Structure formats: structure tokens, C-alpha cells
Amino acid sequence: MQEQSLFHKIKGQSRALKILLQAIENEHIAHAYLFHGIEGVGKFTTALYFGMALNCLANKEFRPCGVCSSCHKFLHFEHPDLIYLFPTPNLQLTPDGEIKNDEYRKEYEGYLRNKIETPWEDYRFSSNIMIRKESISWLIKRLNITSYEARYRICIIEDADLMNVETANAFLKTLEEPPESTVIILTTNNPSQLLPTIVSRCQPIHFQPVDPNVIAQILIDDFSTSPRTARIVSQIADGSVKYAIHLVQGESSKLRERAFEIMQMALEGNDLAYYRSLQANLQKYNAENLIEIIRYICMFVGDLDLIESATEQVVNIDKKDFLIEARAKIPIQDSAELTDKVLDFVLLMQDYIRKIRGNVNLQLIQQNLYFQLNKLFRL
Ligand SMILES: [Zn+2]
Numbered sequence: 001m002q003e004q005s006l007f008h009k010i011k012g013q014s015r016a017l018k019i020l021l022q023a024i025e026n027e028h029i030a031h032a033y034l035f036h037g038i039e040g041v042g043k044f045t046t047a048l049y050f051g052m053a054l055n056c057l058a059n060k061e062f063r064p065c066g067v068c069s070s071c072h073k074f075l076h077f078e079h080p081d082l083i084y085l086f087p088t089p090n091l092q093l094t095p096d097g098e099i100k101n102d103e104y105r106k107e108y109e110g111y112l113r114n115k116i117e118t119p120w121e122d123y124r125f126s127s128n129i130m131i132r133k134e135s136i137s138w139l140i141k142r143l144n145i146t147s148y149e150a151r152y153r154i155c156i157i158e159d160a161d162l163m164n165v166e167t168a169n170a171f172l173k174t175l176e177e178p179p180e181s182t183v184i185i186l187t188t189n190n191p192s193q194l195l196p197t198i199v200s201r202c203q204p205i206h207f208q209p210v211d212p213n214v215i216a217q218i219l220i221d222d223f224s225t226s227p228r229t230a231r232i233v234s235q236i237a238d239g240s241v242k243y244a245i246h247l248v249q250g251e252s253s254k255l256r257e258r259a260f261e262i263m264q265m266a267l268e269g270n271d272l273a274y275y276r277s278l279q280a281n282l283q284k285y286n287a288e289n290l291i292e293i294i295r296y297i298c299m300f301v302g303d304l305d306l307i308e309s310a311t312e313q314v315v316n317i318d319k320k321d322f323l324i325e326a327r328a329k330i331p332i333q334d335s336a337e338l339t340d341k342v343l344d345f346v347l348l349m350q351d352y353i354r355k356i357r358g359n360v361n362l363q364l365i366q367q368n369l370y371f372q373l374n375k376l377f378r379l
Contacts, residue, residue, distance in 0.1 A: 006049050006066045010042045011218055011241070012210035019205055020050050024063070029054065029152070030203040032175055032184040034160075036191040037207030040120065040242020044158055046207070047185040048074060051082060051154030054183065070150065077112050081150035083139055086111065086158040087129035097138040120245040131163040136171050143179050153182045160186035161193035168195045175201045209239020223248055226313035228339065232302040232346050236295050236353070247299055248315055255289055259296030260319060266373035267326050274370050278363065287356050294353060294369065298346050301376065305342045309335055329377050345376060 007017055016035070023029050033050075035043040052064035052074045064071050073079035088111070091104040099105040107125055114123040139155060155178075157163075163171070175198065178184055186202060188194060212234035218241060219225035219233060225248045237244035258281075265274040285293065300323075303314045307323040314323065332338045349372075352365055 003062070005062050006052070006064045006071075010046055010049065012214040013042050013046065013207055016046065016205050016207050020046070024050075024053055029183055031178050031182065032202040033186070034191065034194075034199060034202035034204045035185060035187045035207060036204060037189070038209055038238070038240055039189045040240035040244075041207045041210050042241065043187040043207050044115075044156070045119070047156045047187055050185065051152070051156065051183065054152040054154065055079075055081070055150045074154075076116065079150065079154075081148045081153040083142055083153070083155040084158070085131060085135050085139060085156070087131050087162040088135070089125050089127040089129055090132065093132070093134040093138060095138070095141070097135075097142070120242045120249075129162065131157060131160065131167060133164075133167045133170060136163075136167050140171075140174050143174060143182060148181075151181065153179075155182065155184045157184070157186045159188060160198070161188045161190045163194075165195065168198055172197055172201070210241050212237075212239075215239070215241055215244045219244060219248055225315075226306065226310060228305060228310075229299075229302055229313060229315055232298055232342070235346055235350060236298050238353075247295060255285075255292045256296045258285070259293045259300060260316075260322075262293070262297060262370065263300050263326070263373065264322065266370055267322075267329060267377055269374065269378070271370075271374075278366055282363075285362070287359075287362060290362055290365065291353050291356055294349050294356075297369070297373070298349050301342055301345050301373075304330065305335075305338050326377070331378075341376065345372065348372060 007021070010017060033047075035047055037043055049064050052066070052071050055070045055074070056063035056065055057068040057070050058065035064074075066072075066075065070079065074082055077084055088108065089104075091099050091108060092101060093099060099108055111123045111125070114121060139157075143153065143155070175184060184202075186194075186198070191199065191204075215237055216227070216230040216234040219230040220227055223245060225233070229248060233244045233247050237247065261277070262274070265271075265277070299315050300319070303316050303319075303323050304327050306314045307320070307327045311320075314320065316323065330338065332341065349369075352369065356362065356365055
């Protein structure tokens, strides 16, 4: 048996955890909870651990232990009394909750595997996703079967806001009066998208954005991120652990490629090419895209600070040649001075991100962004 409850793994959510631990301690469990807060702050993991704790076979102070047979089944989504719904394409579920089509089953299992192995990554289904009426019907049917083995039956409905009105209405009665010893946990990044009738039937628990220092520590401890990169990433991740991990994993994406293109044009001082590309991409990037591009640029700029002194810690190692060339162009020799410059740049970009959220003209931001990069290369 391990020495600590798994709740210790959830960082930066002491307020939410306190409420839940108290509920467990007093054996005063609500029949429905609504875990809300921005994406990537631990809502789902906490929901799973809470369900595990209620059924864990270890001594009270170690719950959830993560290793007893009950916890083990929860962690692999194999517990018969865990019902886990998430938004899916139409999987043509049978009334018994089976997926007959092989392709659909593969996607469904792919989602679960991703959730277990790399939960910070988004799993992309092949078509539009929502919490479907068939899934809710199946959930209701399962809850009405009275025999079960666990102390509590746990239903987790992830991204519950992705439920249309008809489905939500079909779910209301169950949510209000679930069968005995059943705990329903809804999670959402967008509580305002939920029907008020759903919200009012749940005990809301808010998950706050995670403190940048906590995020930095997670990156250093669990993802071997260099302290310098961790500091940059934690500043631009908006309190989302998931997003921060996303960034240090340097996942290739179209937006990252666009960020790289901008870096190249700025390094070459190719103003004309940049303004042409702005014109050509006028409608292509919305505010959220632009924020992501800026974050990737921050990661590239952060790497400029590492490429000479700590190459093994560079995030965008696939762009090593470019980084070496770019670093050579920056007329700063002193590495502490460069670190300061990089942080100044990141703070400025943080301000740009705020401005984008405040509906500033995106063209203007993109011009200033290029100007600032240019300045960095030609101090
Ligand atoms: Zn356990």
C-alpha cells in the first residue's frame, strides 16, 4: 500500500479539496456535484479520485490509495459502478450501451486510453461531439438496476455543457433524485452554458486557475522542464496545468508552424513578407488562435535563452539550427542579461494576450508583435 492518499497529487486546488474531504469525513455526500473552472485545472481527476475515495478499501487516511482492487478498477475505467460519460460523436449505442461498429469502438477506446496515459492531450474524434441522449438513457437505465457491488455508484459526466436542451431535460429527474448511494459529478469549463435547472440541482464546486508557481513546480517535477522554461510557461498558461504541459511538450500544430514562420521572418528582417502574410491570413486566425501563436512564440524566445548554455533543456529542439542562428544575431553576450530580456518579452506578450481578450484590434497586435520580435534581434 502506498503511504499517501492520491489527493496529494492534485495541486493548487486546496479550497475544492477541503470541501470534498470534509464531505467524506462527515459522511455527508451530496447526490450531485458540479465541478466548474477553466480547462486543465484538475476537475476530472478530482472527480475520479473522489469517486475512488468513496469506494477505496484502504484505511481512511489513505483514501484513495490508488492500489486496492477498487481503486485499480477506477483508474482503468473498469469498475462496474463507475459510469463515465463524455462528449462523443454518434456511436450508435445500443440500448445496452454497446458499441457495435468497430471503428466507433476504436475511437471510444482511444479516448479512454488517452485519458489514462496522456490526459493533458486533446483527443480528437472524427466528427462532432456532444453528450448524447442515448448515453443519458443508458446511464438512467444502469442506475435503475439495483444490484451493485460498491459503497457508492459514481457517475461522472465530463463537459456536461455539451448536452442539448432535450438531453438535459431527459436527465433532470435522475439528477434531482438519483437512486440511493449514487453520486453524480458533472464537470464543465463553461457553467454559463448549462441549463439553470441543471445547475440548481448540484452542489457547485469551483476549481480556480492554478498559481503560476505551482504550475512551474509541476513542470519541473513531473516533466523534467528546465526551471527557466517552467517560469516562462507558467506565466503564459493562464492558470491551466493542461495548457502548460501542452506547451512544454512542443506538440506540432499549424499554429506552432505559424509562430515559427513569424520568428523566421523577424530574424531575417523580412518586413515585406510579414505584412504580406498578414494580409493573406486576415481571416484565418481568430483571437484564440492568435493567443496560441503568441504563446508558441514565447516558447521559441525562451529557447533562445537556453540554446547556448543548456541545449538539452531546449523545448523546440527540432528547430535547433534556427535557434542557434537566431541566438547569434542577438547582440547580447551576458546570459543573465538575455534571461532578463526574455522575461521582459514574455511579460509584454502576456499583456498582448490580455489585450486580445479585451477585444483590441488583432491586426494591430500582430504588427506590434512583429515589431517587438524585430527589436529583440536588433537591440
Ligand atoms: Zn484504494
